[in-house]
Amino acid sequence: MKPNYSVKKLKELSKRYARAQRVPLHKARDTVAERLGFPHWNDVTKANKAGWSPTPAQLSDIENLLRDTLPCSQSGRPEDEPYIDASLLGEHAQHGTLDGHEYWISVSLGDVHMYGTGWHLHVPEAPNSAPRLEVAEQIEHEAPIYDAQFQQKALEIAGARAKQVRAGIASDWPRRSTKPDKDGLVRHPISGSDSDKWYCLHCDSSMSGEQIAKSLWHCPNCDASPTDIHENPWWVEDGDAGPKPIRDGDSQRRPELVVDVADTRLKLELDADKITLLIRSALVEDALNATERLGALSADITVLEDHDVWITFDEDLWPEHKEPVSALAVAALLGISVEQELCLRQLPFAWPGLGEHTSSTAEYTKMMLEAYASQRSDKSVD
Known part of the structure; x- marks a missing residue:
């Protein structure tokens, strides 16, 4: 091992810690130095020049400092791939218990x-966006989350996970995206543009580089995502009032938990599309051959205001006296009535009767193609 390798690794770890915590590099290095038992980072460099090097145990301790900050894999080590690339696909739910009650926690697109x-x-x-708790109304007073203390503990667990997620995102972005320079310039993490003033397309607000960096590139006013933040208000037309500046006091500060109590049981709301889908599926089930299946798929199904159904079949594709037994059974379960009629229309293929001899669409297609081929102009009428 080279003499300066260990100190070089300390520098790399402190730089990543600074990006994750969104603090100046010198503060991150002082934190590392204190963890090693030195007052300041300068003392670390002086000691190294005098021959000191961190032990493997000390390096492991600094790695743990970073590991506690960033999202980790199930093995407990930081993900090797860039965090954003990994988190866009979400993570498997992690299982735990709180006061004897099971819970699962997962991350999807940055949300916990x-x-x-x-x-x-x-x-x-978005750091400025309020956390929301949904409690099932049907077991409202039985759910453990309804207890104020349990609720607070759950919020602390989820909040800590969210803090890790944000640290992971910040560590994967360019340093200038989360740390303005002396002139207030920050770099957009997606477009790469530099500016000291930014504009929100979503709510038509303007903000400083420090404000947008602090809110992790979500609008401090409306929580719009980084894709809605631009370096110039290109959408403003002549005569418009222009974007309204966001004052520091206007931005949200650690919003309180919002609790929603709702009946979360699934409810079936029948509409014309759902009824049509069920009836047509039943018609296909009633079809005994390829021709009838074409008739089921091409039938006109009209759902009336009272949800009763009117089915119009093509008489060349659906037998005149054939009852759609399955469709009528579905209608009975839905509590609606069915009316039927036959009509003539332009068919998609000639010789519809060919399909009456097979239930295979492939075989019907073969017979239909052969029939068309027999009509080629280069063949005799005989």
């Missing part, structure tokens, strides 16, 4: 989701 029986806690990626 923690849920248990009868409750779901959502902490958005």
Whole structure:
């Protein structure tokens, strides 16, 4: 091992820690130095020049400092790939218990989701966005999350996970995206543009580089995502009032938890599209051959205001006296009536009767193609 390798690794770890915590590099290095038992980072460099090097145990301790800050894999080590690339696809839910009750926590597109029986806690990626708790109304007073102390503990767990997620995002972005320079310039993490003033397309607000960096590139006013933040208000036309500046006091500060109590049981709301889908599926089930299946798929199904159904079949594709037994059974279950009629229309293929001899679409297609081929102009009428 080269003499300066260990100190070089300390520098790399402190730089990543600074990006994750969004603090100046010198503060991150002083934190590392204190962890090693030195008052300041300068003392570390002086000691190294005098022959001192961190031991493997000390390096491991600094790695743990970073590991506690960033999202980790199931093995407990930071993900090797860039964090944003890994988090866009979400993570598998991690299982845990709180006061004897099971819970699962996962990350999807930067948002943290923690849920248990009868409750779901959502902490958005945007630092200024309020966390929301949904409690199932049907077991409202039985759900453990309804207890104020349990609720606070769950929020702390989800909040800590959200803090890790944000640290991971910040460590994967350019340093200038989360740390303005002396002139207030910051770099957009997606477009790469530099500016000391930014504009939100979503709410038509303007903000300083320091404000947008502090809010992790979500609008401090409306929580719009980084894709809505631009270096110039190109959407403003002549005569418009222009974007309204966001004052520091206007931006949200650690919003309180929002609790929603709702009946989360699934409810079937029948509409014309759903009824049509069920009836047509039943018609296909009633079809005994390829021709009837074409008739089921091409039938006109009209859902009336009272949800009763009118079915119009083509008489060349659906037998005149054939009852759509399955469709009528579905209608009975839905509590609606069915009326039927036959009509003539332009068919998609000639010789519809060919399909009456097979239930295979492939075989019907073969017979239909052969029939068309027999009509080629280079063949005799005989």
